[in-house]
Amino acid sequence: MKAREMDRSGLVLAAGSAGLAVYVVWEAQRFSPLASVFPRFIAIVLIVAAAALTLLIFLGRQKPPKSGTGSNARRLALVVSMVAWLALVPVAGFLVASLLGFAAVGMVAKYDDWSVRRWLSFALATVISVGLFCFIFSQLLNVPLPKGLLPL
Amino acid sequence: MILEHLAASLSVANLLLALAGVTAGTVIGALPGLTATMAIAVLTPLTFTLEPSSALIALGAIYTGGIYGGCYAAILINTPGTPSSIATTLDGFPMAKRGDGDLALTLAVLASVFGGIVGALALLFISPLLAKVALAFGPVEYFWLAILGLTLVAALSEGSLIKGLIGCCFGLLIALVGTAIVGGDTRFVFGTTTLLGGVDVIVGLIGLFCIPVLIDLVATPEAHLKMSSDVRGFRLKEALSIAWKSKWNMLRSSALGTIIGILPAAGGPVASLIAYAEARRASKRPQNFGKGEPDGLIASESANNATVGGGLIPTLTLGIPGTPADAIILGALLVHGVRIGPNLFSNQSSIVYTFMFGLIIATIMMLPVGLILGRYFYRSIIAIPKAILAPGIAFLTILGTYAVHNNIYEVWLMLGLGGVGWILQKMGVPPAPIVLGLVLGPIAEQGFVQAWLIGNATGNVLGMFFGRPISIAIICVALLVLFYPAITARFARRVPDEGA
Numbered sequence: 211m212k213a214r215e216m217d218r219s220g221l222v223l224a225a226g227s228a229g230l231a232v233y234v235v236w237e238a239q240r241f242s243p244l245a246s247v248f249p250r251f252i253a254i255v256l257i258v259a260a261a262a263l264t265l266l267i268f269l270g271r272q273k274p275p276k277s278g279t280g281s282n283a284r285r286l287a288l289v290v291s292m293v294a295w296l297a298l299v300p301v302a303g304f305l306v307a308s309l310l311g312f313a314a315v316g317m318v319a320k321y322d323d324w325s326v327r328r329w330l331s332f333a334l335a336t337v338i339s340v341g342l343f344c345f346i347f348s349q350l351l352n353v354p355l356p357k358g359l360l361p362l
Numbered sequence: 363m364i365l366e367h368l369a370a371s372l373s374v375a376n377l378l379l380a381l382a383g384v385t386a387g388t389v390i391g392a393l394p395g396l397t398a399t400m401a402i403a404v405l406t407p408l409t410f411t412l413e414p415s416s417a418l419i420a421l422g423a424i425y426t427g428g429i430y431g432g433c434y435a436a437i438l439i440n441t442p443g444t445p446s447s448i449a450t451t452l453d454g455f456p457m458a459k460r461g462d463g464d465l466a467l468t469l470a471v472l473a474s475v476f477g478g479i480v481g482a483l484a485l486l487f488i489s490p491l492l493a494k495v496a497l498a499f500g501p502v503e504y505f506w507l508a509i510l511g512l513t514l515v516a517a518l519s520e521g522s523l524i525k526g527l528i529g530c531c532f533g534l535l536i537a538l539v540g541t542a543i544v545g546g547d548t549r550f551v552f553g554t555t556t557l558l559g560g561v562d563v564i565v566g567l568i569g570l571f572c573i574p575v576l577i578d579l580v581a582t583p584e585a586h587l588k589m590s591s592d593v594r595g596f597r598l599k600e601a602l603s604i605a606w607k608s609k610w611n612m613l614r615s616s617a618l619g620t621i622i623g624i625l626p627a628a629g630g631p632v633a634s635l636i637a638y639a640e641a642r643r644a645s646k647r648p649q650n651f652g653k654g655e656p657d658g659l660i661a662s663e664s665a666n667n668a669t670v671g672g673g674l675i676p677t678l679t680l681g682i683p684g685t686p687a688d689a690i691i692l693g694a695l696l697v698h699g700v701r702i703g704p705n706l707f708s709n710q711s712s713i714v715y716t717f718m719f720g721l722i723i724a725t726i727m728m729l730p731v732g733l734i735l736g737r738y739f740y741r742s743i744i745a746i747p748k749a750i751l752a753p754g755i756a757f758l759t760i761l762g763t764y765a766v767h768n769n770i771y772e773v774w775l776m777l778g779l780g781g782v783g784w785i786l787q788k789m790g791v792p793p794a795p796i797v798l799g800l801v802l803g804p805i806a807e808q809g810f811v812q813a814w815l816i817g818n819a820t821g822n823v824l825g826m827f828f829g830r831p832i833s834i835a836i837i838c839v840a841l842l843v844l845f846y847p848a849i850t851a852r853f854a855r856r857v858p859d860e861g862a
Contacts, residue, residue, distance in 0.1 A: 219789040220525070227528050234535060237550065245547035247814075248807045249538055256531040263524045272522065275790035280581025288580045289781065292756060296773055308760070312753040319752035321583040335750050343761055351396075351404050353765045 217267050217274040224260040224267070231256040287318045303358025308340045367715035371723060376419050376716075379412070380724035383423025384731050390424075391431025392739065394568050394762045397444045398428025399687040406694050414698035415713045419720030421691050426478050426670045426725050428687075429630055430732060433470040433663055438463060438587065438743045439755055441572035445563050446630025446669070448797055449638040449662035451571060452518065456654035461588035463740050468601035469656055470663045471732030473612055476605075477664030478725035480616035481623060481671025485678070486718045489707075492672075493679040496624045501816065502826055504625070505809030506836040508802040511632055513843045514639040518652065518794040529791040533799020534806075536561050536779075543804055544811040556771045563631070564766050565776045566800045570793040572759045573780020580752050587744055596733050604656050611641050611657050612664045619665030623672020629685040630666040631801050637665030643843050652794075671721065678706060678714065 231253040238246040238253070266272040295311030302310070313336055324332070347353040370376075383405075390401035401424050409417035432444030437454035450470065457466040484492060499507075512530065519526025539550045540560025551557040579586060605612065615637035622633035641661030642651045651658045673684030674691070681702040683689035695702060700710055707714060743751065763776040783793050817826030827833065 217790075223525065223528065223786075223789045223791065227531070230532075230535070234550075241542070241547045241549060242545045244545040244811055244815075245542040245549060247811065248803075249535070249549065252531050252534045252538075256528065256535075259524055259527045259531065263528065266524065272524075275521075275788065278578065278581070278788060280578065282581070284580045285577050288577055288752075288756075292760075292777055295756075295760065296770070296777065299770055304764075308757055311760075312757055315580075315753035315756045316749045319580040320749040332749060336753070339750075339754055340757060343757065347761060347765060351400075351765070354768055355764075356770060 215274050216270075217272045219275065220263055220267050220272055224263040227256050227260040227263075231260065284318055288315060291315050291318055299356050299358065301358055302360055304355035305340065305344050306358065306360065308344065309336060312336045312340050364715065367712060368719045370415065370712070370716045371419065371719035376416055376720055377723065377727075379416055379420040380423045380720060380727050381731070383420045384427035384724050384727050385735070387424035387427025387429075388431035388434075388728070388731060388735055391428035392434040392443050392735075394435050394439075394441045394443055394572060394758055396762060396765065397564065397687075398425050398432075398446070399685070399690065400765070401425075401428040402687050402690045406690055409694065410697060414695075414700060415716035415720070417694060417698060418691070418713070418717040419724065421694055422670070422674075422717060422721040423724035423727070425687050425691065426667060426721065427728060427731070429667055429670055430471070430474040430478075430663075430728055432666075433474070434467070434736065434739045437466045437470065437659075438739060439572065440575045441755075441759075442567050444630070445567060445801065446634055446666035447662065448567065448631055448794070448801065449634040450659060450666075452638065452652050452662075452794055453655045453658035454662075456652070457656070457659065458587050460654055462654065463587055463744075464737065465597045465601055465604075466656075466659055467736035467740055468596050468598055468733065469604060469659055471729060471736060472601055472605045473615075473660040473663035474667040474732065475725055475729050476612050477616040477619055477667035478670055478728065479722060480613070480664075481620045481668035482718065482722045482725055483671070484620045484668075485671040485674050485721070486715075489675045489679050492621070492624055492675050495621060496626065496676045496680070496682065496684075498832060499625050500830070501809045501812035502830060503809070503832045503836065504628070504805055505813055505827075506833050506840065507622075507625070507628065507632065507636075508806035508809060510836055510840040510843065511635050511639070511802045512798065512806070513840050514635055514798060515795045516844060518792060518798060522790055525790045526792070526795040529786065529793075529795035530799040532786070532791075533566075533796040533801075534803040535799075536566060536796070537800050537803030538807075543808045544815075556769075559767075561775065561779075561800070562766055562772065563797075563801055565763055565772050566779055567797060568759050568763050569776035569779030570783040570796055572755065573777065574784040574787050574793065576752060576755055576759070577780075577784050579748065579755070583748070585744075586748065586751060596737060598733070605660065608657050608660050611644065612660055614644070615641060615661040615665040616668040619668025620672035622665070623669030623684055624675050626676065626682055626684050628805070629673065630669045632805070633669045633672075634662040634666040635798065635801070637661040639843050640839075643846050667725070670725075674721075678702060 234249050234253040238249040291314040298307035348355045387401050390396045405424055409420050429446050432447035433450045435441045435443035436447040436450040437458050440451050440455040442448045454466045515526050515530045539557055541548055618637045619633040622628045638661050641657050642648050645657055673688045676682040676684055677688040677692050683692050760773050763773045813826050817823035
């Protein structure tokens with residue numbers, strides 16, 4: 211008979227929750243009594259829940275979550291693209307950063323080979339989507355989009 | 363007399379304004395980050411040149427459309443377009459994932475129209491009576507209302523109640539970041555000034571719901587949503603049949619939405635969550651909730667649109683706006699020379715009643731507008747290749763989050779929360795309980811601390827928390843929500859799982 215798999219990620223979650231709860235209790239010491247009641251209460255609930263989760267895992271009553279499928283490299287590439295996108299905004303401005311970011315995320319999500327026509331369609335879709343929404347937000351909704359340092 | 367106002371509201375100009383308002387509100391509400399409040403705020407100046415009643419009809423139409431529009435993103439990309447549609451994601455997205463996105467959108471518009479009409483009828487006929495309910499709610503009632511909402515964690519935990527509880531605690535802790543509501547202490551800001559204002563609910567919503575979907579969207583070549591190949595059209599007949607079977611759920615959720623809408627600061631998110639909890643409690647298939655159960659979607663959508671009429675009740679009768687959107691409408695009323703208060707219904711009845719009928723007409727217009735736009739959005743999401751869809755969603759999350767306070771740091775925060783949300787999801791903690799804590803945390807804390815202070819001052823803390831009739835009623839409902847499924851499981855045979 212196959213032994214039941216232990217929920218290791220649950221143990222990490224329980225340890226992290228307990229650590230967070232201890233930090234909250236420690237931090238709450240410098241709050242006024244009124245402002246510290248709720249944080250302390252939540253921290254206590256979190257510690258109790260973490261202990262209960264640990265116990266359930268060791269008793270074998272906690273199933274591990276389903277492991278995800280798909281490419282972790284693409285997941286990482288998406289996160290890196292979005293971080294770079296945001297980092298670029300103060301420098302290149304929202305419009306330029308978004309054009310580059312949109313294209314980068316599009317490349318991360320691209321799976322099949324593209325013809326020249328498909329590439330042109332993608333470029334057109336990028337420019338139209340980004341341009342249209344930037345226009346709507348900045349001109350119609352009066353949202354001041356960052357202009358960046360570039361002399362545009 | 364009343365018929366004269368109805369006729370006035372049916373003028374061609376008013377009908378066109380209602381149509382344009384509903385359409386604009388729906389489109390804006392559909393974009394993550396843009397709320398009904400923002401739609402009204404942006405479009406209010408356009409109404410200053412109109413007749414007062416026409417201007418109010420346009421604003422009411424934008425409001426009701428904005429609240430409804432939030433369901434598109436909730437159903438199609440698992441991101442609540444507005445905070446009011448948090449509970450819509452829970453069953454709407456699973457329905458879309460299994461190929462019933464078109465049915466979910468049609469059900470959402472039917473429920474929204476029904477809820478909107480119930481709220482508007484309450485506004486029309488029993489405003490003064492219901493306004494008294496708002497005045498009867500003190501801090502302790504708000505506290506218990508938030509606790510009632512938090513009991514929903516049991517329904518949102520997707521397999522592990524303990525992990526759901528941990529997620530809820532994370533949400534409550536995120537809600538504590540910034541300046542304390544009572545006392546003014548700065549908490550968990552890590553020495554920065556950017557966190558002083560706290561974590562906005564919309565920022566949390568977009569990060570926790572949308573970024574994990576995006577991260578998993580790019581990881582596989584499979585289509586984002588399935589599409590039922592054998593069914594064409596709006597699936598209106600099928601949706602009407604489901605809605606008819608769910609009539610009591612729809613009526614109960616609409617009544618809850620109207621009453622919660624009356625309470626200042628509660629609004630659509632709380633109404634939809636509590637209606638969802640109540641629908642699950644009353645359902646014969648509670649185990650299907652969170653897996654694409656139409657009753658959950660219907661409860662959420664009818665409740666959040668009922669808050670539109672409900673929220674306008676204290677706004678018009680007492681001058682107390684229930685939500686930020688109501689506050690903007692109140693401002694617009696004052697600009698148009700309408701004097702708010704108990705005499706409003708006698709002194710300026712023509713404007714007020716025309717507006718109320720206009721709101722009902724705008725809500726009815728939401729049906730064709732919602733069906734057509736919903737179908738268009740659904741087809742677009744299905745047809746757009748992943749290489750455009752993924753960057754499109756990423757772009758809208760960034761733009762929508764930035765637009766909340768025009769603050770790029772909030773976009774970083776959204777991205778960070780999204781990353782943490784994805785990791786927690788892989789550990790078995792779904793995003794919904796975290797958001798539940800984030801939404802209800804401030805209401806619970808403020809209510810608790812204020813009630814505790816009043817109780818101390820009067821020397822009766824226990825009586826303050828457990829001795830007031832409305833509090834007792836809410837506590838009973840909370841206990842019922844928590845324990846009813848266990849009790850009925852003992853005494854009754856559940857109906858077997860039915861495909862939704």
